[in-house]
Amino acid sequence: MKRCRLVLTGSGGQGVITAAIILAETAVLHENLNAVQSQAYGPEARGGSTRSDVIISKEPINFPKVYQPNVLICLTQPAYNKFYPIIRPGGLLVTDSRFVEIERKADAVQKQLPMYETVMEKIGKPIVFNICMLGAVVALTELIRPESVRKVLKGRIPSGFLEMNYQSLDIGLSLGEAAKN
Amino acid sequence: MKRCRLVLTGSGGQGVITAAIILAETAVLHENLNAVQSQAYGPEARGGSTRSDVIISKEPINFPKVYQPNVLICLTQPAYNKFYPIIRPGGLLVTDSRFVEIERKADAVQKQLPMYETVMEKIGKPIVFNICMLGAVVALTELIRPESVRKVLKGRIPSGFLEMNYQSLDIGLSLGEAAKN
Numbered sequence: 001m002k003r004c005r006l007v008l009t010g011s012g013g014q015g016v017i018t019a020a021i022i023l024a025e026t027a028v029l030h031e032n033l034n035a036v037q038s039q040a041y042g043p044e045a046r047g048g049s050t051r052s053d054v055i056i057s058k059e060p061i062n063f064p065k066v067y068q069p070n071v072l073i074c075l076t077q078p079a080y081n082k083f084y085p086i087i088r089p090g091g092l093l094v095t096d097s098r099f100v101e102i103e104r105k106a107d108a109v110q111k112q113l114p115m116y117e118t119v120m121e122k123i124g125k126p127i128v129f130n131i132c133m134l135g136a137v138v139a140l141t142e143l144i145r146p147e148s149v150r151k152v153l154k155g156r157i158p159s160g161f162l163e164m165n166y167q168s169l170d171i172g173l174s175l176g177e178a179a180k181n
Numbered sequence: 182m183k184r185c186r187l188v189l190t191g192s193g194g195q196g197v198i199t200a201a202i203i204l205a206e207t208a209v210l211h212e213n214l215n216a217v218q219s220q221a222y223g224p225e226a227r228g229g230s231t232r233s234d235v236i237i238s239k240e241p242i243n244f245p246k247v248y249q250p251n252v253l254i255c256l257t258q259p260a261y262n263k264f265y266p267i268i269r270p271g272g273l274l275v276t277d278s279r280f281v282e283i284e285r286k287a288d289a290v291q292k293q294l295p296m297y298e299t300v301m302e303k304i305g306k307p308i309v310f311n312i313c314m315l316g317a318v319v320a321l322t323e324l325i326r327p328e329s330v331r332k333v334l335k336g337r338i339p340s341g342f343l344e345m346n347y348q349s350l351d352i353g354l355s356l357g358e359a360a361k362n
Contacts, residue, residue, distance in 0.1 A: 012336075017202060021198060021220075024220070024222055025222065027222075028222035034222065035221075035222045036219065036220070036221045036222070037219065037220055037222070038217065038219030038220070038245050039202075039205070039217070039218055039219070040216075040217045040242065040245060041205055041206065041208075041209035041215065041216045041217070061221065063246075064219050064221060064245050064246055065244075065245055
C-alpha cells in the first residue's frame with residue numbers, strides 16, 4: 001500500500017492518542033516511512049469521543065487530515081456510531097467486542113475483537129488496552145513490524161511497566177493474526 | 182487574538198508533544214475554544230528534532246498545519262537553528278537558556294528563559310521540564326488560564342506525580358510573568 005490513512009477513536013483515557021503517536025513514531029524511526037499524526041478537538045471533544053488521525057506513506061505527506069480512512073478503529077459505542085460512516089469502502093474496521101455492538105454490515109472488512117476482555121483476563125490492567133489495540137492493527141495491516149514497535153515502547157516506557165506493554169502488544173498481535181482468516 | 186498558531190520544538194524525550202496535547206486539550210475542555218494539534222514526522226525526525234503544531238481558535242479550524250507561527254518555542258539548539266526562520270514577524274520566540282544560544286536578533290519578541298535550570302534547582306526532575314515550558318507559554322500568551330491547565334493535569338497524571346507537575350507549572354508561570362515586562 002502506497003499510503004495508509006488510519007483513524008483511531010475511543011474515549012478519553014483509553015490511550016488512543018498515545019497509540020497513534022507510537023504507531024507514527026515506529027513507522028518513521030524504524031520503517032523508513034513518513035508519518036503525520038494529529039488530533040482535532042472541537043465541541044465533540046467535550047462530549048467525550050477522542051479521535052486521532054495517522055497517515056503513513058512512502059511519499060512525503062502534505063495534508064495531515066484524514067477524510068476517508070482505510071483503517072478505522074472504534075473502541076467505544078459512541079465513537080463507533082459517530083465515525084462509522086467515514087470509512088473508505090473496502091477498508092478495515094476494527095472494534096472492541098466489550099464496548100461496541102455492531103449494528104449493521106459495512107462495506108468494509110469488519111473485525112470485532114475481544115481486546116479489552118483478553119487484556120483484563122491475562123494482565124488485569126486496563127492501562128495497556130491501547131497497546132493491545134496497536135498490536136491487533138499491526139498484525140492486521142502489516143504496516144510496520146512488531147519488533148519495531150517494541151523498540152519504540154522500550155524508549156518510551158519506564159522499565160517497570162515495559163514487560164506489561166510487551167505482553168499486551170503480543171495479545172493484540174495474536175488476536176489480529178487469528179482474525180486474518 | 183482570533184487565532185493563535187504555535188510551534189513547539191525540541192528533542193525527543195523533552196515532552197514537547199505531551200505539552201502540546203495538554204495545551205490543546207485545555208483550550209477545548211475548559212476555555213470553550215477549538216484546537217488542532219499535530220506532528221509531522223519525516224527524515225528530520227530521525228535526526229532528533231521534534232516539532233509539534235497547535236492551532237487554537239474561537240472559530241473552527243480547517244487546516245491543521247502551521248506555516249508561520251505566532252508563537253515558537255525552541256528547547257534545543259538544533260531545533261532553534263532549524264525552526265527559527267519560520268516565526269511570523271512580530272511573533273513570540275521562547276527559548277531555554279540552558280540549551281539555546283541566541284545568535285541574532287529576530288523580528289520577534291524574544292524571551293530566553295532559565296526554565297530547565299530552575300526546574301532542576303527547585304524540583305530536580307527533568308521529566309517536568311515540559312510543564313514548566315507550558316507554564317511560561319501560558320503566562321506570556323494568556324491564551325488559557327493556569328487553573329484550566331491544572332484541571333487537565335489532574336485528569337492525566339498519576340496522583341503521586343501531580344504535585345511535582347503543579348510545581349513545575351508554577352515555576353513556568355513565574356518565569357513567564359517576570360519576562361513580560
